[in-house]
Amino acid sequence: MTTNIPITSDPNTDIACRTPDMQERSLLRKVIDRIADRCRSRSLFILHYCTGCGAIELPPTITSRFDSERLGIQPMVTPRQADILLITGYLSVKTLKRVILTYEQMSAPKYVVGMGSCTINGGMYWHSYATIKRLQEYLPVDMYMAGCMPRPEAIQQGFLQLIDNIDKGKAIAWQDYYQQYDKYLANQQALFGPDWHTPTDVIAEARHYELFTEKTTGEHTALLAKYASKYVTLQHEEHEEIVK
Amino acid sequence: MSNQQLPEILAAVFREIPNLVFTEQTARRLRVELRPDTLPALLELLKGRAGYLHLSAISCVDWPELDEFELVYHLWSYEVKTLVSAHIYIPKNPGRYVSVYDIFTPAAFFERDIHEMFGVYFEGSPDMERFILTEWTGPPPMLKSFSSLGYVEETFKWEQYSPDWLKEIQANGGGIVE
Numbered sequence: 308m309t310t311n312i313p314i315t316s317d318p319n320t321d322i323a324c325r326t327p328d329m330q331e332r333s334l335l336r337k338v339i340d341r342i343a344d345r346c347r348s349r350s351l352f353i354l355h356y357c358t359g360c361g362a363i364e365l366p367p368t369i370t371s372r373f374d375s376e377r378l379g380i381q382p383m384v385t386p387r388q389a390d391i392l393l394i395t396g397y398l399s400v401k402t403l404k405r406v407i408l409t410y411e412q413m414s415a416p417k418y419v420v421g422m423g424s425c426t427i428n429g430g431m432y433w434h435s436y437a438t439i440k441r442l443q444e445y446l447p448v449d450m451y452m453a454g455c456m457p458r459p460e461a462i463q464q465g466f467l468q469l470i471d472n473i474d475k476g477k478a479i480a481w482q483d484y485y486q487q488y489d490k491y492l493a494n495q496q497a498l499f500g501p502d503w504h505t506p507t508d509v510i511a512e513a514r515h516y517e518l519f520t521e522k523t524t525g526e527h528t529a530l531l532a533k534y535a536s537k538y539v540t541l542q543h544e545e546h547e548e549i550v551k
Numbered sequence: 552m553s554n555q556q557l558p559e560i561l562a563a564v565f566r567e568i569p570n571l572v573f574t575e576q577t578a579r580r581l582r583v584e585l586r587p588d589t590l591p592a593l594l595e596l597l598k599g600r601a602g603y604l605h606l607s608a609i610s611c612v613d614w615p616e617l618d619e620f621e622l623v624y625h626l627w628s629y630e631v632k633t634l635v636s637a638h639i640y641i642p643k644n645p646g647r648y649v650s651v652y653d654i655f656t657p658a659a660f661f662e663r664d665i666h667e668m669f670g671v672y673f674e675g676s677p678d679m680e681r682f683i684l685t686e687w688t689g690p691p692p693m694l695k696s697f698s699s700l701g702y703v704e705e706t707f708k709w710e711q712y713s714p715d716w717l718k719e720i721q722a723n724g725g726g727i728v729e
Contacts, residue, residue, distance in 0.1 A: 400686045429707070436692050436699045437684070440707040497706075499686060 348473035352383035359396015368459040386412040397425035411507035418449040444494040447480035485513035489525030504535030587639040602630035609661035615695040650676035668693035
């Protein structure tokens with residue numbers, strides 16, 4: 308079948324193809340973001356990373372006793388379809404690697420919720436050589452739920468607060484990961500060694516979301532380019548600097 | 552406890568091993584101490600003659616005041632129904648011992664674990680690579696000479712947290728209980 312629809316080439320005559328000016332664009336974007344945030348906050352999928360003991364509080368939270376689905380929150384099995392990454396308790400250095408891999412696979416906007424004292428400052432595992440202490444050094448955390456463990460009521464309260472934050476556009480910690488990727492990567496490299504990398508090209512994603520700042524790249528992402536050049540796309544001038 | 556009270560099958564095995572001392576800790580629980588070079592023979596005899604098919608675990612103890620590691624082999628027989636814990640002491644330096652993988656296959660995991668946590672090398676064990684602590688580059692962490700708290704304070708950052716609301720509570724005599 309052949310089509311004979313005429314294509315207008317002049318962008319200023321066709322309303323659909325017109326390029327909005329920056330002022331108009333930002334206003335439009337604000338309205339759309341506002342609507343999207345409202346919708347998003349009503350339908351959240353949790354990816355629960357249950358290596359810690361906090362996982363035991365999740366079944367009553369999610370099932371009929373407290374029923375978080377009435378808030379629009381449901382568990383999800385894959386990172387790519389999930390909105391919330393729920394870290395339920397302590398993370399060992401080994402599991403933190405997996406969490407970072409999982410987090411980077413999630414599509415933005417994404418929210419990290421640290422549940423229990425262990426994610427805040429190590430909790431009762433402060434003396435342990437094997438667990439990380441403060442989750443926010445490695446991933447941008449939107450919300451902590453304090454407690455050892457927080458009861459389902461506290462988790463529900465936290466979810467309600469998170470919903471409110473998303474609705475008001477305040478849950479924007481995921482942008483910080485792109486804006487200050489070098490800082491997060493520095494902390495990750497301090498634990499895993501200088502050759503640590505994930506298959507995700509975070510710098511390219513930062514450019515895609517227009518969140519690229521001068522803090523996105525730095526001396527630590529330069530190491531990334533050295534050890535994981537096949538995963539990282541660099542601007543030409545940056546690459547030449549590294550080659551030099 | 553005399554040899555007469557032991558099941559004869561166990562007493563016969565113990566008679567074969569020189570310098571073996573055993574004490575009955577509770578009913579069905581025997582503590583056996585012996586020389587390190589005779590341990591493989593004891594395990595072989597227990598397995599072959601008394602039905603000790605189950606090596607439950609190998610434990611390692613780092614005694615800070617001794618220059619020796621204590622290795623404990625926990626064995627169970629479904630026929631004699633008595634737990635035998637065989638204790639040996641090996642010098643910390645060089646910290647090498649022979650593997651019992653050829654007698655009990657599960658020993659491979661226990662030995663690999665002890666190698667990772669205490670640094671004891673088991674000759675003849677099939678795999679002495681990293682087991683659980685794949686990200687770990689420091690000294691064996693279960694050694695008493697390793698300061699876990701020192702490592703944590705060196706590696707992880709601590710941040711003082713004193714928000715205004717907490718200061719108010721502390722001014723009124725409350726606050727965080729240390």
